[in-house]
Amino acid sequence: MERKSKYLVISILMICAILLGACGPAAPQTIKIGVNAPITGDIPKVGEGTKFAAEMWAEDINAAGGLEIGGKKYQVELIIEDNESKAESAVAANTKMITQDEVLIIIGPQASKQAVPAGQVANDNKTPMISPWSTNPNTTLNRPWVFRACFLDDFQGPAVANFVTEEFGFTKAAVLYDIASDYPKGLAEFFKKAWEGLHGAGSVVAYESFTTKDTDFSAQLTKIRDSGAEFLFTPQYYNEVALIAQQAHQLGFTGPIVGSDSWGSAELIPLCGEDCYGAFFTTHYAAAGATGATKAFIDAYNAKHGYIPDDVAALTWDAFNLAKKAMEDCGKITGDIAADRACVKDALSKVTGFEGITGTMTFTPGSGDPSKCAVIVKISDKGEFTFYKQSCP
Amino acid sequence: MDTFLQNVVNALQWGSFYALIALGYSMVYGVLMLFNFAHGDIFMVGSYIGFFIATGLIGLSTLGIISLPGWVILILTILIAMILTSFVGMLVERIGYRPLRNAPRASAAITGLMIGIIFETANLYLLGASRRKFPEIIDTSIFQIGNVSLTNTKIFIVIISLLFMLALNQFIQHTKWGMAIRAMAYDFTVVPLMGVPVNTIAALTFGLGSALAAAAGVFYGMAYPVLDPYMGIEYGWKSFVAAILGGRGSVIGTVIAGFLMGFLDIFVATYFPSTMRNLISFSIILVILTFRPHGFFGRAYSAQLRL
Known part of the structure; x- marks a missing residue:
């Protein structure tokens, strides 16, 4: 053997x-x-x-x-x-x-x-x-x-701040986030820091929070609307995004709504519908419109x-x-x-x-x-996640 | 000022849900001296029933099998959801509470909790964990009055809710059945001896309360179109507080307390960080109850609390 x-x-x-x-x-x-x-x-x-x-x-x-x-x-x-x-x-x-x-x-x-x-x-x-x-x-x-x-999560905040500044030239931001959840809370803080770094203290004109499972954001969104904010950043999950976008529009908020990679779920558009069309979010990659x-x-x-x-x-x-x-x-x-x-x-x-x-x-x-770089995705008028541009550190 | 007025509008809508759900708690509490803790989940069931009816009717319309305008579908959805959910409520009473009418009160209390959990988990099992989108039955249109934004759904919800509350008040105050309900609330022991059928009255109060909860569920779906199996829990608890705050068996008191809850929720979030919402609103309610332990319109009563 x-x-x-x-x-x-x-x-x-x-x-x-x-x-x-x-x-x-x-x-x-x-x-x-x-x-x-x-x-x-x-x-x-x-x-x-x-x-x-x-x-x-x-x-x-x-x-x-x-x-x-x-x-x-x-x-x-x-x-x-x-x-x-x-x-x-x-x-x-x-x-x-x-x-x-x-x-x-x-x-x-x-x-x-x-x-x-x-x-x-x-x-x-x-x-x-x-x-x-x-x-x-x-x-x-x-x-x-x-x-x-x-x-990392701490990069997305600055990525959004840079993108909005370059794309729209806005100087007044509003943030709506869930204070009881680590991911949105962290991202909201990173964004605020980055935005104030670009536009100075007080440039985040509304920094509003809610707690997990809330479904009515009308009080916060009314404040945001009346604060003169030019856009809304909300690093939330898709089910909350659907409610936030709808209520913001019903309260007469007309600025762009911007989010983070937590938006990137196939469930977002079925829940949110037309209220999310035209919104932007940062993510890792976009399949539609890739080259x-x-x-x-x-x-x-x-x-x-x-x-x-x-x-x-x-x-x-x-x-x-x-x-x-x-x-x-x-x-x-x-x-x-x-x-x-x-x-x-x-x-x-x-x-x-x-x-x-x-x-x-x-x-x-x-x-x-x-x-x-983060990929900025724009939600098209057909509800597709399309590549819009890159935002780099 | 605009911000204030806008928030008044927001709070009116938000308070409508509390008021409608609280009425169900209040009536059952008045008649049977027990709390139906499954009531928040009946609101959830009503909302899901409304979801299926609305989706079905809209689907049939799109297929061209029936041709109905949006407002007809809306009215049908509300009415059918109310009828079906009132049967669910009566079923809960028949299966869950009636066999326990003479059991220790703690048993009846946990029955409600258990039925609630059964509703939630059955929903989770049957429909899965993913959220449902309540269909847009009528196109939302937005009106601007000054800087105050109104939508047709908001106006509709507030007005129809108030109409339902008014109708309930008329029913309780001016019909024979309503008189029976009031009499039961007055004395639970003696009134049945006078020939008032306890079981029928109990089923009636569960049915009426559940129908109102279903209306709230459909309205909720119209205003916040993301449904999940656990949506009834927090509204259930806050409405329960409103029912106690309003005073046992008092329709007007309960409605006022429901709207107060709505106003507290909205205005605390307006002027304080939102994390303090429940802290501040419940502290205020605690103070109110200290001075009015029987609620706004409640009268002192001697009957043993059947909890």
């Missing part, structure tokens, strides 16, 4: 040697990339988008002969692990991929709930990880090995899977291309997994001007958060 396997090893090595000339165990011919995705659980659609984008990317690379690093071509092998949309499963999946599969880099998890704990595992085990979709600051905070492909590489990705995905990819799929695609760029910048794959991982991590933190389909990204050393 032992003898047999010895022969087997020798013969494989010989075949290797004949086929490739030199095939030491130190230089692998494939690169393993781990994917930590919620294939089952609460958000299976997110897992599906992740998986489809990852597989499309790997097929493209392998069909082209592999990934070229330092003049050599490597085939890509995906290790896709299901995190069941649970934090503990995401941790287990990362541990398995890092220690057993010896992946070079991990893409995922998507939601912050899994990305924050899984990022700790990646960081502790010195393995680079890119979360495409997690916007919580803690995912990458003090973790040099963890990166993300999306912007160039973004359009190519959307078309390829749509042709293969029969629906328009959402922002998760697009960000996953970008995360893979970020990994590709880092590996290429690294220049060589030594086969020493620890050294290669460190090399990829260092290369990632130096990526500048990376052209992704969700925008151009630049990493500053010491931070895993890209500086990237």
